[in-house]
Amino acid sequence: MPKIIGGSLHEHRERTRQQLFAALAELMAERGFDAITLAEIAAAAGVGRTAVYNHFADKESLLLGFIAHETAQYVATLEEALAGIDDPVEQLRTYVRQQTRLSRVFHLAPGPDLRTVLSRGTQHRLREHVVGVEGVLRRILVAGIDAGVLPPQDIDTTVPLVHACLSGRGVPDDGPARDQAAAATEAFVLRAVGAPVPALA
Structure with missing residues (x-):
């Protein structure tokens, strides 16, 4: 035993x-x-x-379990960072900063893109795990539009575009270069959704 x-x-x-x-x-x-x-x-x-x-059952099932676990932990961390912030623009800035700090092993791993080596069913289930994170962004954008601090826009189009920007943007591990890249990414996303961009210090 x-x-x-x-x-x-x-x-x-x-x-x-x-x-x-x-x-x-x-x-x-x-x-x-x-x-x-x-x-x-x-x-x-x-x-x-x-x-x-x-x-x-197999390696792909293990990967799905791993990603589900990592996503759940990340959403909890994200919600904790957003707790107590009422301004939708500040919520969006916090969301972007949290995303730039996120280290996704399955995105950074060497070798072919996961989408090219996984079965179609697993690819679909991977997409399902993104929905929880996207839901947080969707909620922030809707609140911003309702409050009049963001212009009306097609949320179904904006959300994946913002995520494509954040997931495809490489950020250095540490130091001034990381801070600069994170600030530039934040400013870009704010402009993209029509939010006011704070003056850089």
Whole structure:
């Protein structure tokens, strides 16, 4: 019988999943999703290969679980950063700053774009995980339009355009270059949606 990690079966399952997610993230950052196997992920996580199937049917299922976990954590962090901010423009600035700080392993991983190596069904489910994050942006934009601080616009068009800008924009890891890139990205998005852009210090 496999050794139980933690004080209960539930805790064991959660810790095992966390180990698998950490191993997947590390290996993806090194080689890319297409270049690693489920056996390699299990070995890096210190989990028996057959035990992996108690949690995930295959490598793509593991990826979906990882992204769902990361997205949920990110949305919680984003909502915490927005708590107490009433001005929609300041909410939008906070949203953009949070997005530029986000490190998406599955976007930064070397190798082919994930969309070219995943099945159509998995691609569709990956898209579903973006909806939660987009919902926050949608709420901010609607509030800004209702308050009269943003011009009326097609939200269904604006939201994916803003996200395409944020996900496709490389930001340096740290230092003045990172701050400058983040400020420029923020100003660009504000102008794009018709929000007032604060004067740069």
